[in-house]
Amino acid sequence: MPIEVVLPALSAGMEEAVIARWLKAEGDAVKKGDLLAEIETDKATMELEAEADGTVGRLFVDNGARAEVNQVIAVLLKDGEDAAALAVAPVLQAAPAVAEEQAPVHPLAGAPVGAGGDVRHRASPLARRLAAERGVSLEGLAGSGPKGRIVRIDVERAAASVRPVAAEAVPAPATPPAPASAKGIPPGIGPYEAVPHTSMRRTIARRLLEAKQTVPHFYLNADCDIDALLALRARINEKRDASERISVNDFIIRACALALRKVPDANAVWTEDAILKLQDIDIAVAVATDGGLITPLIRQADRKSLGAISAEMKALAARARENRLKPEEYQGGGFSLSNLGMYGTKSFSAIINPPQSAILAVGAGERRPVERNGELAFATLMSVTLSVDHRSVDGALGAQLLAAFKMAIEDPMNLIV
Template sequence: MATELTLPALSAGMEDAVIAAWLVGPGDRVEKGQPLAEVETDKATMELEAEAPGRVGRLAVKAGTRADVGQVIAVLLAEGETLPAPAPEAAASAPAPAPASAPAAMAPAMGPAAEPDRPRASPLARRLATQAGLTLDGLSGSGPKGRIVRVDIERLIASAPKETTAEPAPEPTTATAPIPPGLGPYEARPVSQMRRTIARRLVEAKQTIPHFYLEAEADLEALLTLRTQVNDGREGAARISVNDFIVKAAARALARLPEANVIWRGDELWQLSTIDIAVAVATDGGLMTPILRGADRMSLGTLSAEMKDLAARARAGSLKPEEYQGGGFSVSNLGMYGVRSFSAIVNPPQSCILAAGAAERRPMGRGDQIVLAPVMSLTLSVDHRSVDGALGAQLLAEIRKGLEDPMSLLL
């Protein structure tokens, strides 16, 4: 029996992805567990494996094309089976028809069963329809079992009559936004899946989270001296970085103030049992935040080695979803770029993110004297719904204390 292969949800909240490359072609024999395609999600490129043996009958989605979660992307045939000819009507609307009763070889992450009077549609299709002011009633989808998917909404928008009174979409893309007057020559580049997700989450964070910001300065004289001693004789890859000390100081501060290790959940406040720190890493595709699980329980050397491994795999796009999803606190350090200070955007559902700037020699008071010392600016961005000002100030003070007394971080 022909088997429909649908795009599963490879990470939490995933609505669609790009089929970056097919690793098989029509007619190829595949075994269970064999990689079929490379799929570009919002954070990484992952291999999609066959969950049943068979022969490739059809590839329904071209390489480089975006597909919705639950959408049929290929059809597998049993031994000796031929691909049924599509019905004339279905061929005009559906890119890859297959028997509706065929079992799925890959478990699609479908949403809850549709209500009796509610059209079946993917979350992305519903969001696009809402933005365009369209109703899904009476619309027949081209997805599995008539499910309405992104391409159906795009076709509906393209075929709809243009009216000057229509409300504009809340999030206009470069394709529909007017070109600013006086703009010089430019090159239009497609937006990657990762960049689209980053943009959506940042807009959501700034619009829904009531941010407030706390600033402090830390004297790093003792830290830099200790770092030199610790790194004496270490090879380049094993050297401890200033950022390692910052992450360790944040983890220790959260251990001492567990009431700040929380996330806002509307009617509930979730107290996290473990201290998991997300650390911002710049990659070619955009910012990623791999997670150091149980950072407070790690030695500085273990933390440093784990962070280097996560950062390398983040840049290579080979992190697993569980390695970049979650976390209760974030650290972003732009000091290596010469940035003196900045305010970061809270990464939902977390409550805080620490922004660290460059260590610069500035006048600093030590007792009755003013000396030139390496000073780092620290800015804590806080979700005021879950963490109050006093608690945020205590947390930042604990982080600063750890950086100015770095020996305490080695204990």
């Protein structure tokens, strides 16, 4: 029998991905471990390896098309098999609908039944979520996926085929609403260019919406005097090559790590059953890419020197922009950092990245008048805003963390020892 090649879950929570590019064509011979395709997930582009020797019999998903986790995307023919074997491959047969006159109607033919008679539908997680959002019942819905599994397209077709309620059954509104254009496009916006959502953009949108809806944010603000930091940075970089220079952001990463070491209870992750107090201090740093925002991790940042943090951050940012990060390089951590100071942004409030408990938003340093010893003076102040999840970190604990950061950033000599 042909060997099914299914799309694996390449990262935690992955439900679908884009087949960015097939590296083998139908008829090509492959060995176990050969690269079959490049898979674009919500965070990075990864390579899919063949798990057995064979010949590519058929590719079911085109380049650039989307597939769901566990969906069969190709089949390999074993030695001695030819294209005729594809005719009996189970993956090519969609689950036939059961004729009403031949058999009683069941919620889903072949679906497993749990305790108490509840039916667990053979549907992908994405299909189940879409069905719930669009009010589509999975009962009686035939799946076009492998072995009759209900996939996204089945739900979308079912949603499109639902009859609208008869007009006479719905009272006419006093003021008729403006006609809605196709696919949610607002009327009257003029010419536009439609940019299709990437997997990363879809995931960013979903996670940010969930974060604002489910995480009780509160915000703490502080102004940090960074004149001493800028002077120390200038001395450190004086004899360094441009590629090895320490950035202000490197100092900020180090200061966040030392603040979390001083206030360890804030280094936490919220779960429904418990607050997880993390032993390692891993700082997730927001990096802007063409596809969206991604947060690679500086692991054990409190144990690394400024130079080590700087070199690692440069390497991670480069891989992030090339969409080449590995899952272990962006998954985890309890704290994030987002710095928009280089764009001249004075201050902003960042959205927490669940299940993390806090994120620090950093604005630009600017010269401002301050009072020192009863006299007017000028200092370079950097405004920061700490967004905190009130479920796992309360107000006093969050204030202690921000105070520890401010102390570290304003006394930068402690950051290099």
